[in-house]
Amino acid sequence: MKKFISAAICTVMLFCMAGCEQKKSETVPEFEPAPEFSPLTEIKEGRKNIYLIIKNLNSDYWDVVVDGAKAGGEDFDCNVYYSGCNLESDWESQSRLMDEAIAAGADAVLLAPNDSVKLSAEIEKVYSKGIKMVLVDTIAITDSYDVCFMTDNLMAGQLASAEMLAQLHEKGYSEDETVQVGVQVCATATQTINERLAGFLQFWSNYAPDNWTVISDIKFNEGDIDRGCQCTKDLLNNYPDIKGVFGSDNVSTTALAATIKEKERSDIVVVGFDHSPEISELINSEEYTASSVLQKQYNMSYDGVKTALDLIDGKQMEQKFVDTGITVVNSNNLNDPEVRKTLDHNRG
Incomplete structure (x- = not known):
């Protein structure tokens, strides 16, 4: 009962x-649309290109996600670009950024979706083009992604x-x-x-x-x-x-x-x-x-970069959801x- x-x-x-x-x-407060992608790591010819899209550029939490992706790019020898939104309800900017990642020739996209439903079609579009799709922090209402690292x-x-x-x-x-x-x-x-x-x-x-x-x-x-x-x-x-x-x-x-x-x-x-x-x-x-x-959002993006590279190399994931864990302080x-x-x- x-x-x-x-x-x-x-x-x-x-x-x-x-x-x-x-x-x-x-x-709804006025806000600027998401900026274009910026390099997060040193960009070198011949390396794989990973594009990170976060929910909010003005947040301590998401700063840590960016730090994890940057460290992953440096440790695993790939180029990482990033952008994100100025307001967490701005799913339209994330949709545009995914299109820009496709046009730029992304090998993989790391996405923290601002809307689990409205972004599903765009996520499916990225995935259908053979681009590895790794979700971080938040799941989407679709099966068209490779793996999700989240709580x-x-x-x-x-x-x-x-x-x-x-x-x-x-x-x-x-x-x-x-x-x-x-x-x-x-x-x-x-x-x-x-x-x-x-x-x-x-x-x-x-x-x-x-x-x-x-x-x-x-x-x-x-x-x-x-x-x-x-x-x-x-x-x-x-x-x-x-x-x-x-x-x-x-x-x-x-x-x-x-x-x-x-x-x-x-x-x-x-x-x-x-x-x-x-x-x-x-x-x-x-x-x-x-x-x-x-x-453990640092781990979400750091492991996300590593896994994206493994997927590009043909490795298969045993599970689509990876629980990154929590700690109460x-x-x-x-x-x-x-x-x-x-x-x-x-x-x-």
């Missing part, structure tokens, strides 16, 4: 969020939910008192975010006390930090019983952490994804309570060797 209720909650909340997206579509996002969402419950308990909140948790996401068009949110809500509905609820007013920031900060302020102003906030991605987590610090709301637990100076400051503070689910495990290693990569 709990599983049925959990699925129903997830479905309703995802529809609510999609409705919010449609309502706010008229106020198991359903499990990651469940882990974030468990961490939120643990931190709320550690903060001293009673199971009998009313506790509300706000949620902020960057986008609803990617499978990554939908799976994280589904995992979070499923775990919460199964294990949270009855008086602890997730606010159905899910905030959507379009991958824009300023908008994310305003979304956070709306949550704080409109829900007096809010005691926790969850960010499904780097932009949302950065906005939540920055606003919680600005408003001096040390009573609120912050759980999010990835590394940024803002969430790191809260985790390192004795006053605030915060955690973040660290992905909080104030209790900052000095753990595995956490330190992941943090070092995530700092770029």
Whole structure:
């Protein structure tokens, strides 16, 4: 019965969020289309050419993805070019960039799709031309790709939910008192975010006390930090019983952490994804309570470059999905060797 209720909650909340997206579509921030590809490595004649297309050029998370691809190109002796979008909802620019990669004679494309559905046809077009297609971070709704390096996002969402419950308990909140948790996401068009949110809500509905609820007013920031900060302020102003906030991605987590610090709301637990100076400051503070689910996005692109070259050489992949793993960081495990290693990569 709990599983049925959990699925129903997830479905309703995802529809609510999609409705919010449609309502706010008229106020999407202005942004520049994606720039042309730039060399990421030294370009040498006779080497294979790999084109990396990321979701957001203005993000700590994606800077690390770029670092991984650059290191892969240098270590495995290939040319790597890259570009990406100025807003995570800009799937049209990614479609154009794939066409440009085809025209430039790409041997392989590494893509982090901004829209898992709308980009499927263009991904199939690249794949049909014999160009190796490696997805990173986010899956697409098509089988026309060679391999995807990403986080198991359903499990990651469940882990974030468990961490939120643990931190709320550690903060001293009673199971009998009313506790509300706000949620902020960057986008609803990617499978990554939908799976994280589904995992979070499923775990919460199964294990949270009855008086602890997730606010159905899910905030959507379009991958824009300023908008994310305003979304956070709306949550704080409109829900007096809010005691926790969850960010499904780097932009949302950065906005939540920055606003919680600005408003001096040390009573609120912050759980999010990835590394940024803002969430790191809260985790390192004795006053605030915060955690973040660290992905291994450096490995996604580094291994993606290596695998792309193997595919070009005729190697067959045994599986199409490679889980790159996650690590939760909080104030209790900052000095753990595995956490330190992941943090070092995530700092770029």
